[in-house]
Amino acid sequence: MDEIDRKLIELLQHDAxxxxxxxxxxxxxxxxxxxxRVRKLRERGIIRRTTIDVDPVALGRGVLAFVMIDSxxxxxxxxxxxxxxxxxxxxxxxxxxxxxxxxxxxRTGSTDELQAVLRRLFQIDGVTGTQAIVVLQTFFExxxxxxSAC
Amino acid sequence: MDEIDRKLIELLQHDAxxxxxxxxxxxxxxxxxxxxRVRKLRERGIIRRTTIDVDPVALGRGVLAFVMIDSxxxxxxxxxxxxxxxxxxxxxxxxxxxxxxxxxxxRTGSTDELQAVLRRLFQIDGVTGTQAIVVLQTFFExxxxxxSAC
DNA sequence: GAGCTTACGGTCAATCTCATCCATAGAAAC
DNA sequence: GTTTCTATGGATGAGATTGACCGTAAGCTC
Numbered sequence: 001m002d003e004i005d006r007k008l009i010e011l012l013q014h015d016a017x018x019x020x021x022x023x024x025x026x027x028x029x030x031x032x033x034x035x036x037r038v039r040k041l042r043e044r045g046i047i048r049r050t051t052i053d054v055d056p057v058a059l060g061r062g063v064l065a066f067v068m069i070d071s072x073x074x075x076x077x078x079x080x081x082x083x084x085x086x087x088x089x090x091x092x093x094x095x096x097x098x099x100x101x102x103x104x105x106x107r108t109g110s111t112d113e114l115q116a117v118l119r120r121l122f123q124i125d126g127v128t129g130t131q132a133i134v135v136l137q138t139f140f141e142x143x144x145x146x147x148s149a150c
Numbered sequence: 151m152d153e154i155d156r157k158l159i160e161l162l163q164h165d166a167x168x169x170x171x172x173x174x175x176x177x178x179x180x181x182x183x184x185x186x187r188v189r190k191l192r193e194r195g196i197i198r199r200t201t202i203d204v205d206p207v208a209l210g211r212g213v214l215a216f217v218m219i220d221s222x223x224x225x226x227x228x229x230x231x232x233x234x235x236x237x238x239x240x241x242x243x244x245x246x247x248x249x250x251x252x253x254x255x256x257r258t259g260s261t262d263e264l265q266a267v268l269r270r271l272f273q274i275d276g277v278t279g280t281q282a283i284v285v286l287q288t289f290f291e292x293x294x295x296x297x298s299a300c
Numbered sequence: 301g302a303g304c305t306t307a308c309g310g311t312c313a314a315t316c317t318c319a320t321c322c323a324t325a326g327a328a329a330c
Numbered sequence: 331g332t333t334t335c336t337a338t339g340g341a342t343g344a345g346a347t348t349g350a351c352c353g354t355a356a357g358c359t360c
Contacts, residue, residue, distance in 0.1 A: 006209075009204055009209075012201070012202045013204065015199060015200065015201070016166060016167075016200040016201050017166075017200045019318060020318075021318075029337075029338095030337070030338055031318085035319075036336075044208070045208070046205050046209075047202050047205075049164070049165060049166075049202070050165065050166040050167045050200060050203075051162070051164070051200070051201060051202070051203050051293060052159070052162045052163055052197050052199070052200050052293075053198040054163065054197060054296070055196050055197075056294045058151070058194070058196040059156075059196075059294055059295075059296050061294055066216070066253060068283075076286070076287055080289070081289040081290065084290075088295040091295075092288070092290065092292075093289035094214070094286075094288050094289065095285070095287040095288075095289070096284065096285055097284045097285075097286055098284070103285070107294055133246050133247070133248055133253060134246065134248070135245070135246055135247075136226070136244075137226055137244065137245040138244050138245075139231040139242075139243035139245070140231065140234075140235060140242065140243055141241065142241055143201060143204065143241070144204055144209055144211055144241060145238040145239065145241075146204070146209050169344085171345075179310080179311095180311055182313095183309070183311075185346075185347075185348095186309075187309090
């Protein structure tokens with residue numbers, strides 16, 4: 001995991017369809033060497049998969065909200081994860097430190113649908129309350145930077 | 151944007167390196183037709199780019215936090231966005247409805263570094279306070295579902 | 301309604317790029 | 331000195347890309 005690997009990741013995050021020859025050229029290696037490095041990054045699980053970045057609005061998911069979930073029990077176990085996984089509009093689910101116990105990111109098509117999701121979250125075992133934070137505008141969403149922190 | 155397009159997006163989100171022939175077979179089309187549909191999805195901006203999914207821990211970003219930012223001025227303008235964009239560990243920045251005015255997602259290597267980031271956020275014009283929500287465990291993070299909501 | 305035009309996808313096949321694999325060589329570690 | 335790792339460069343086969351061609355449906359004219 002050296003500087004070249006980081007650069008390769010940076011390049012692939014920006015455009016994973018780039019040919020290996022271009023990739024190699026950008027980091028000063030042959031296409032074969034670039035290929036081998038990327039193969040190893042995948043093998044080691046550092047690169048998990050190649051995917052596409054989709055416009056949520058085009059998918060009819062124009063409403064974004066973060067929901068903090070309060071509970072009267074420990075929510076860090078698999079049954080909770082599965083219950084949340086079963087709700088397609090829940091994109092992220094985290095166990096957090098603080099007064100609430102869970103934080104989830106939800107993308108719906110309307111505020112009506114958001115309300116329906118909140119109702120559904122309420123029905124999960126242990127949930128005693130929710131607090132929705134509705135997003136008015138997203139400045140940006142970007143992948144994890146591979147550069148060292150500034 | 152019909153059922154086949156949605157299926158193609160679903161498949162590509164899972165593995166964007168899949169050959170067009172396999173893609174076509176999965177939706178009952180020829181490779182050429184699948185290719186043409188994907189090309190148009192890109193052209194229309196529904197597919198923004200192909201990218202890779204990277205393990206944040208491998209990049210030395212094992213600490214995830216959401217930070218709610220309070221302010222004494224309107225923070226929804228470009229200068230604020232640029233100030234946040236300049237901090238590499240800030241992955242997302244949203245203008246929110248509610249008592250705080252901004253919500254940002256931050257990934258750092260350590261809590262020390264998180265503290266440094268909070269200090270830096272404080273220095274942005276208009277910021278009067280921050281409230282960090284530290285993530286203990288992430289259940290999952292997944293792409294926006296292209297299936298219609300349940 | 302019949303016939304025509306056009307737009308829109310679709311299939312199939314030809315071509316050409318690129319991924320992939322392998323032999324080899326050099327450098328670094330032990 | 332030996333082993334291991336990583337690079338290069340070339341062969342080859344897979345797959346992306348493109349163009350020619352076809353079927354269908356909508357809209358138009360008569």
